[in-house]
Amino acid sequence: MSELASRASELDAADELAGLRERFVLDDVVYLDGNSLGALPAHVPGRVEDVVRRQWGELRIRSWDESGWWTAPERIGDRIAPLVGAAAGQIVVGDSTSVNVFKALVAAVRMAGEGRDEILVDATTFPTDGYIAESAARMTGCTLRPVAPAEVGPALSGRTAAVLLNHVDYRTGRLYDLPALTAAVHAAGAIAVWDLCHSAGALPVGLDEHGVDLAVGCTYKYLNGGPGSPAYLYVRRDLQDRFDSPLPGWNSHAEPFGMRPGYEPASGAVRGRVGTPDILSMLALEAALDVWDGVSVEAVRAKSLALTDFFLECVAAYTPAGRVESVTPAAHAERGSQVALRCDDAGDVMKRLIERGVVGDFRHPDVLRFGFTPLYVGFADVERAARVLGETVAG
């Protein structure tokens, strides 16, 4: 056994989260793509079967009340809340991340008030955020300004209505300084909107503590909600009365079954709901959140950093010098829960890795992306992934 393999064994033996792996369905593959689609929690199939066979098949329409379907968006929001540092009553689940970015940005511009006609967006954002921000700007009479996150400070002005930022960059894995950037946005009198897709479930977010205004995120990465599971929207409690949704569907009405012709928004986070929630996907997510029982996000973060540190060390040891280059920051304060390696012919390399049982993903044009989900990835996985990578790029 190599020195690194021995180290991996010791690290796994000392890992207090190691037992959580039993909560998931996994096989012999090293699955480093949980930042794209989280693995299946073992108890989810049974819960989904109950939703389909009993709740839908037997109770049918009665389940809207009796099985708690109607209140699922806010109930599940309250399950996500502690994972992102939010008190209850501020998150609703539903729709896709893109749709929630639209709600959040339009509402942000409407909150920002007169004379503020610019939306700043992370220039290296996951594309959909930029596309949707462009539409939100167009439909609210604003101008969209893409800026590098490091240049947000100088770009802020009295014209800034809202700033849309990613907590962790989807490509590089860089973690941005949410507290400082939020404070800077607030100092300019603007609204801070954060996309948590690549941070929620992997590291502490502290939405309430840092005074974030609005946030969105998906649930199928580190929250393991299943393919295309619904996204969520956070609206800070003291802003909820001013949240003026561009998608005021009947589920956000103060009295949805009053069937009134005039719209009157509900109080609270429910105001962020739109239409009938997709119950099967939503209740699969609710079940998936059970894997967090007794797990602290701080412990997850500590293990995540240990995993990515160890991966970088193993990659340095196993790959020929200069063959791959990490584009993920070395500093812990700037690193999410993934490592992105720049590599010639990355697309082909990833194909070969997958054939050998190491699953990451390829991001155009030249990035190998490896996500580390501390709930089910161990140190032996990390050593094996780096070793197979070394053999693949050397071969």
Add this chain to the structure above:
Amino acid sequence: MSELASRASELDAADELAGLRERFVLDDVVYLDGNSLGALPAHVPGRVEDVVRRQWGELRIRSWDESGWWTAPERIGDRIAPLVGAAAGQIVVGDSTSVNVFKALVAAVRMAGEGRDEILVDATTFPTDGYIAESAARMTGCTLRPVAPAEVGPALSGRTAAVLLNHVDYRTGRLYDLPALTAAVHAAGAIAVWDLCHSAGALPVGLDEHGVDLAVGCTYKYLNGGPGSPAYLYVRRDLQDRFDSPLPGWNSHAEPFGMRPGYEPASGAVRGRVGTPDILSMLALEAALDVWDGVSVEAVRAKSLALTDFFLECVAAYTPAGRVESVTPAAHAERGSQVALRCDDAGDVMKRLIERGVVGDFRHPDVLRFGFTPLYVGFADVERAARVLGETVAG
């Protein structure tokens, strides 16, 4: 056996669709709420289990390609297409009806062109359509004018950009004249947007034949897709290049995995997609559509009218004169697949009906609503429902 019960037996014996009931999970209840939530098709639980255990649990991220997840929105759209009289390539599935109304109306205003600044909406519409239309009007600089469907003709003018109408009224069950109203909208140079929630799967719609521009609908009523299953959007083929979505998420990009900062819309109906599709709900719907194999919508419509005719006859025979009054038109050309009865203390009456195994629903303030899904409702069900209703309102 009463004369009506005998007639019911004869009608069931002669019903060529009677065998379809075997395709569903049903019990001793008379389920007349399929216009709210369709019953569970018998093979859906097994298919959902495969999606969860094998596609998600074993193949994980590979399923986006290997299990056809990525193309599900347009593939399932093509399954719905023949049910609403559309050729392939014009429907995508995803998001809620409310979100699709927003896409359709904003896109309609943008197609309508300069000088057209009014949106007409059915004044008795299901509320969410009106709320969303108000938002679409606000965000496109239009005025929203609620009008009774009978007054659409006189209300149309050179200022009309778009008209949003329901094919069947959710409360009264009235069927509107889609061909004539669409022609009138076109004669005024405006865009016709139809909400098919209460008609698709119950009667022929003829989208292509009648030149409808845009249409939306849900899939959890007569299409039996499951609670909150995703809605769909129809964009007529020759309008697709002009469809300018207010929700241009990355799934609608010409090259979604190119991760390009600039938005360039895909060709075709795919342009109506937004974010990552909710795969569990979506593939449950796909499975549910199998119950339509070998079934013609025309045969379904013929049985639907026979069921509602017979229900009205039984209600007249079994209920004290004047105790209930149908608000659903008697003329076949004006009747959807439901019967709505105005009734004092309708809320209480519906509660008692449900206790006795006859499930319809109550719509504020005084309507008993009974939906007839010809795929699984028979004539004996109809006779029993009317008989129990008669006993309930007499008691």
